[in-house]
Amino acid sequence: MKTESMTDRMTTQISLKDIRDYIAKNHHQPLTIEHLAIISGLSSSYFGEAFKRAFGLSATDYLTELRIGHAKQLLRDTDLLLRDIAREVGYSDEFYFSRKFKKEVGVSPSAFSKLARQRISTFSVSTIGNLLALGIIPVAAPLNAKWSPYYYNHYQDKIQVHVNIFDAESEDNFRKLASAKPDIHIFQEEPSLSMLDWLQTIGIKSVYIEAKDWRTQLREIAVAVKRQSVCEYFIQSYEQKVLEAKQEIKQVTKEDSFAVLRLCGDQLFLYCNKGIQDVLFTDLQLYPIDGQQQTCNELITLDQLVDINPDRLLFIVCPDSQTRNYWLTLQYLDRWKELQAVKNGHVYVLPSNPWFEYSAIAINRMLDEMLLMFTGKNPNSFPVPVHGIVSDSEL
Known part of the structure; x- marks a missing residue:
């Protein structure tokens, strides 16, 4: 009788999720598609197709994302030599690593290291999203568990100084900003003359971003922090x-x-709002009902909504108890049940975050959420992803 080998038992038990976890834990090791396919129990070609179908990106792209992300952290936070960083993240050749890094990030590792050490601050939540899109974590920024939960949850330990989100020009914020010692402070709301004078007095360069659309905002910030190539890549x-x-x-x-x-x-x-207009109706070219081609915030009755009778409804529900109670009540009303979207199960609740924020990262997250909402595909596994392609047999 043939005995099942240990390898056979492993390959029948390891799922694609296990493989993804394995890559995450061993991204610094020399991994190949062939090796990953063997431990998954699949052929190399079928493994590649199955992984991309399951997670929205190839195994090579996922591994590159992990390696480059780790390299960026080491370049930003350590004084390791380039060859040591290359080996630390899984590349035996520092020159290949440099080429790969520049291809994925838009600048060389040495340029990234120099730029990453610029100290940038802001009083604007939207600016956090624009800076992160450029690969910059600000040294001082507004964080709040309720009003900026995404940045609070993912970056509270990385952003050194948390300023007040509601009162930008308070004495407390001035003290915090002085303690952070930023090189550049970025405004997306027009600052007062007294604020500008104070920044100049303590040697902080101020940059006011006046653009209204997120692409131009990002480009103006990129010029100020010398990240134009990263900006265009994003x-x-x-x-x-x-x-x-x-x-x-x-x-x-x-x-x-x-x-x-x-x-x-x-x-x-x-x-x-501007973000919804950009993502849903400009970029994805979905079909708005009459009256919603532009930004708006207009009172509408349930009867009027039934008359319009859209095919799909996207709802932003305010988080207070009164609104939540009415939201539950609404779903039992006969007029509500007459809506075509309700009959077809095409009602979607949108969280206020990121749908009330307007920045490069927020827009990117909105797009991801739309894809997930309508297709079930989640394109990202990390808050601020870096995508890339690996063409060699060694991942």
């Missing part, structure tokens, strides 16, 4: 993701009409 990556997401989402939604609503208390509002 925008190009986003545009490519839009093309892919638009095709996949359109296969699901076809010619359906969309309405975005905000519920506050017992009142309904036809709602569209």
Whole structure:
């Protein structure tokens, strides 16, 4: 009788999720597609297809994302030599690592290290999202568990000084900013003359970003912090993701009409902010109902909504108890049940975060959430991803 080998038992038990976890734990090791396929019990070609189908990116892209992300952290936070960083993240050849890093990030490792050590501060949550898109973690920024939960949860330990999110020009914020010793402070709201004078007095350069659309905002910040190539890489990556997401989402939604609503208390509002307009109706080219082609926040009754009768409803529900109670009540009303979107199960609740923020990272997250909402595909496993392609047999 043939005895099952240990390898056979391993290959029958290891799932694709286990393989992804294995890559994450061993990304510093020399991994190949062939090796990963063997331990998954699949052929090399089928493993590659299955992994990408399951997680939205190839195993090589995932490994590169992990390695480059780790390298960026080491370049930013340590004084290790380049050859040591290359080996630490899984590349035996520092010159190959340098080429790979520049291809993925847009600048060389040495340039990234120098730029990453610039100390940038801001009083704006949106600026945090724009800085992160450029690979910069600010030394001082507003963090709040309720009003900026994404950044609070993922970056509270990395952002050294947490300033007040509501009172930018308070004495407490001045003291905190002085203690952070930033080189540059970025405003996305017009600062007072007294604030500008104070920054100049203590040697902090101030930059005011006046642009209204996120791409131009990002480009203006990139010029100020000398990250133009990183900026263009981020925008190009986003545009490519839009093309892919638009095709996949359109296969699901076809010619359906969309309405975005905000519920506050017992009142309904036809709602569209700049981010929703950009992602849903400009980039993804979904079909808005009449009156929602532009930004709006207009009161609408349930009867009026039934008359319009959109195919799909996206809801932003204010988090207070009164609104939540009415949201539950609304779903039992006969008029509500008449809506085509309700009958078809096409009602989607949007969280205020990121849908109330307007920044490069928030826009990118909105796109990801739309793809996940309508196709079930989650394109990212990390808060601020770095995507890339590996062409060699060694990942």
